[in-house]
Amino acid sequence: MTTSFDPLSDVLRSVRLRGSxxxxxxxxxxxxxxxPASSEVAPAVMPGAxxxxxxxxxxxxxxWVAVDGEPPLKLGEGDIVMLPHGDAHVVSSAPGLHPVPGDDWLFRMVDDPKPIPVTYRGNMVERGLLPDHDASTVIVCGFIACDLRPFNPLIDALPRLMHLPADGVSDWVAPMLRHAVTESGTRRAGTAALLQRVSEMVFVDGARRYLDSLPPESQGWLGALRDRQVGRAITLLHAEPAEDWTLxxxxxxxxxxxxxxxxxxVALTGMPPMQYLTSWRMQCGARLLREGHANVAAVAAxxxxxxxxAFARAFKRATGLPPAAWRRAQLQQQVAQPA
Known part of the structure; x- marks a missing residue:
């Protein structure tokens, strides 16, 4: 089984990032x-995620962006903010402002061409964009879907609000995203795929930069990757998950x-090494079941x-379904998703 020697890339590949x-x-x-919380808007923006x-x-x-329980975060031109945990939040011109009352307009627009142009003025929200010279603020809003099960150690390792200041964002990110959104107005062939890929790249770049910004001795999975010994251990487990490892x-x-x-x-990741190995094997197995045609015995090996x-028992503990049933459910979900 061929894998990367980069655990972050391994996880990002295995959890199926899909952007919009x-x-x-x-x-x-x-x-x-x-x-609203991402769990509420998921059926409208990315069904099945x-x-x-x-x-x-x-x-x-x-x-400003505000999440309950966190101090409001001030954003400037060129800044990006991500909400890895999918919290409900308020985006506003100043902290403490009351949002426009919502209705079902998001769901009514679900089939409209993307990105959907929306204008906020005072207590009004309306379809369409202001001329650039009339707008005090212009924002591009996107979503990235990913899997949490069987094993996604990255999401828990990220903060509720992940601020990527303009001076710390890769030079290509903002121009590429702006270009992708502008081009969407022309409805050229391939525009939807371009928007999806750019959105995914924004998240990958953000995760990398957050990892680089962590202080020494940080805890959590990303902190563990930076630790000399534990990071090396995780790399070995990702590089050779089928090896007969012992502690x-x-x-x-x-x-x-x-x-x-x-x-x-345990101090850094919250779990023992052998439990981590089992969890990662389940994630590798899920990817093989979903993307390949090998039978369960071959995937187990x-x-x-x-x-x-033994593999089937461990997989059911991790996902709630035996491997064959889980594979069928994944295939049915893919068929049901809109093209």
Whole structure:
């Protein structure tokens, strides 16, 4: 089984990122918009998605983003904010403003060409964009879908609000996203695919930059990747998930005793190394079941199980379904999703 020696890339590939740029928003005067929790908007923006991450790029002007329990975050021109956990939030021209009362307009527009142009002015929300010179703020809003099960250690490792300042965002991100949204107005062939790919790239770039910004000794999965020994252990497990790993052998390979590796691994990731290996094997198995045609016994062997029955028991614990039933459910979901 061929895998990358980059655990972050491995996880990003295995959890099926799917992107969409959904709204092109212009604003003026005092304005505020409520964005419901991603679990509520998922049926409208990305049907069938297990989890949705929303992001906003401030193309012009600035504003504030607020999530309950967190201090409001000020955004400037060129800044991007992501909400990895899918929290409901308010985007506004100033902190503390009350959002425009919502209705079912989001669901009524679900079949409209994307991105949907929307304008906020005072207490009004209407279809269409203001002329650029009349808008005090212009925002591009997108969504990225991903899988949480069987195993996605990245989402829990990210903050509820992930701020990517303009001076820290890769030079190509904002121009490419703006270009993709502008081009969408021409309805050229391939525009939808371009918008999707750019949206996914925005999230990948954001995750990388958040990882790079973490201080030494940070906890969580991303902090573990930066730790010399634990990061090496995770890399080995991702590179060779079917290997007959023991804690002793893994410790020997990274230069720690069995007990020291266990203690440090748990402190950073919240789980023992062998539990992590089992979880990652389930994620690898899910990807093989979904994307390939191998039978369950072959998939079990590819991820390190001598027994199909043992793999099936572990997989059911992780997903709630036996492997064959899970595969059928995935295929049915793919057929049901709109093209």
């Amino acid at each position: 740029v959904f709204f092109h928003v212009s604003c003026r005067d005092q304005w505020a918009a409520l964005a 297990e989890h949705i991450i929303e992001y906003h790029l401030f193309v012009k002007g600035g504003g 002793e052998e893994l410790g020997r390979r990274v230069g720690l005793s069995r007990s020291a590796l266990h203690e440090r691994f 590819d991820v390190g199980y001598d027994s199909e029955a």
